[in-house]
Amino acid sequence: xxxxxxxxxxxxxxxxxxxxxxxxxxxxxxxxxxxxxxxxxxxxxxxxxxxxxxxxxxxxxxxxxxxxxxxxxxxxxxxxxxxxxxxxxxxxxxxxxxxxxxxxxxxxxxxxxxxxxxxxxxxxxxxxxxxxxxxxxxxxxxxxxxx
Amino acid sequence: xxxxxxxxxxxxxxxxxxxxxxxxxxxxxxxxxxxxxxxxxxxxxxxxxxxxxxxxxxxxxxxxxxxxxxxxxxxxxxxxxxxxxxxxxxxxxxxxxxxxxxxxxxxxxxxxxxxxxxxxxxxxxxxxxxxxxxxxxxxxx
Numbered sequence: 604x605x606x607x608x609x610x611x612x613x614x615x616x617x618x619x620x621x622x623x624x625x626x627x628x629x630x631x632x633x634x635x636x637x638x639x640x641x642x643x644x645x646x647x648x649x650x651x652x653x654x655x656x657x658x659x660x661x662x663x664x665x666x667x668x669x670x671x672x673x674x675x676x677x678x679x680x681x682x683x684x685x686x687x688x689x690x691x692x693x694x695x696x697x698x699x700x701x702x703x704x705x706x707x708x709x710x711x712x713x714x715x716x717x718x719x720x721x722x723x724x725x726x727x728x729x730x731x732x733x734x735x736x737x738x739x740x741x742x743x744x745x746x747x748x749x750x
Numbered sequence: 751x752x753x754x755x756x757x758x759x760x761x762x763x764x765x766x767x768x769x770x771x772x773x774x775x776x777x778x779x780x781x782x783x784x785x786x787x788x789x790x791x792x793x794x795x796x797x798x799x800x801x802x803x804x805x806x807x808x809x810x811x812x813x814x815x816x817x818x819x820x821x822x823x824x825x826x827x828x829x830x831x832x833x834x835x836x837x838x839x840x841x842x843x844x845x846x847x848x849x850x851x852x853x854x855x856x857x858x859x860x861x862x863x864x865x866x867x868x869x870x871x872x873x874x875x876x877x878x879x880x881x882x883x884x885x886x887x888x889x890x891x
Contacts, residue, residue, distance in 0.1 A: 604774045624886060627751045631778045720880070739880050739889055740861075740872035745771065747888045748880050 605632040605745075609713040611704050611738070612640050612679060617719025621749040622679060625717040626686045628747075634715075635690035636683055638676055639707055641700040701737035709743045717747045752856040752886070756784040758845045758875075759820065764860020768890040769820060772858040775888075776829045781856075785820050785834035786848055788841040842878035850884045861889040 610625040612618045622638075629636040654674070676693040683691045696703040708716050721732040739746045757772035759765045769785070776783040817834055824832045837844040841863075849857050862873035872880070872889070880887045 604771065624751060627779075736872070736877070736880070739876075743891070745888060745890045746861075747886060749886045750884070 605629075605634045605715045607637070607711060607713045608632075608634045608715045608717060609637045609639055609704070609708045609711065611700075611716065611718035611734075612638050612676065613700075613719075614640075614675060615719055615721070617721050617749065619719075621717050621719045621747075622682075624747060624749050626683045626688055628715070628717070629683070629688040630686055633689060635692070636688045637692045637694055637707075637711060637713070638679055638683065639694045639696060639704060640676055641696045641698065641703045643698070643700060700734045701741075704734075704738055705741055705743075714744045715747060716742050716744060717749065720748045720750050752779055752781050754782045754784065754852065754854045755779075755856045755858060756786060756845070756849050756852070756854040758841070758857065758859040758879075759785055759787045759816065760841070760860070760863045761787075761816070762860055762863045764862050764873075764890060766860075768858050768860045768888075769823075771888065771890050773824050773827045773829060775856070775858070776824070777827055780830075782831040782833070783824055783829045784848075784852060784854060785817060785824065785832065786837050786845065787816050787834075788837045788839070788844050842875045842882070845875070846879060846883050855885045856888060857883050857885060858888045858890065861891050 605628060608625055608629050610622060612622060625636060628634065676695070680691045680693050694707065696707060704716065704718075716738060718735055718738060719732075720735055735748050739748060752775065755772055755776050757769050759769060772783060772785075775781065817836065821832045821834065835848070837848055845857065845859075848854070857879055859876055859879065860873070861876055863875055876887075876889050880889065
């Protein structure tokens with residue numbers, strides 16, 4: 604039933620729980636798992652700065668955003684493989700989180716999107732993150748939101 | 751991971767697809783499956799009295815017509831532990847409450863139901879549950 608699962612990952616606690624669900628479903632259904640992180644422009648500079656600090660790079664401007672994000676996703680991918688997911692792919696996208704996820708899932712013919720109910724956003728009081736809500740409503744496939 | 755799955759059924763095409771997905775999940779994950787049908791009711795006192803008189807008949811009628819075949823279908827697909835109920839009341843509220851009372855860890859439902867509000871991409875019940883359920887929610891297109 605589920606052959607291609609896309610996990611929206613942003614490093615939050617919700618996303619980690621979403622990862623557990625995605626990996627479990629991927630192994631049980633023999634599905635391929637794509638772990639996708641969307642970097643908004645707001646977070647881009649923070650991510651680059653953090654990477655520069657960690658890697659002692661002199662000139663942060665030269666760091667490719669994709670590389671430092673891929674660094675954070677690689678251990679997640681390794682974890683998925685260790686759990687028996689047969690095919691794991693990581694992808695870093697840049698732009699509007701919901702839009703990028705929806706377009707990616709559609710172009711990859713995903714049959715399930717998995718994401719946390721909320722993410723890293725600092726807007727308190729929202730029981731359902733705006734990104735999760737938009738994806739749940741507009742996706743071309745089933746959507747699993749994990750608490 | 752998902753030991754107890756609840757599928758909310760309302761007779762719509764979306765719900766039928768949600769049922770298929772829930773059964774597939776339950777067999778692959780060896781989960782228990784709860785199938786519920788929610789009958790909404792207007793909150794007038796007249797109607798409540800009516801239900802008090804003939805409540806049980808209504809319940810068993812709906813159960814026989816709708817739930818019993820679904821339960822049988824789930825079992826024939828290999829789901830060992832199948833249960834459920836007919837719920838009365840406001841759908842989102844009743845489903846969320848049933849899920850919580852029965853330690854459900856995954857609610858599966860159609861993205862939309864029988865509602866006639868056009869233009870809603872995510873039905874009001876699905877939307878409410880996705881936000882407020884005590885557990886994971888899977889909406890099926």
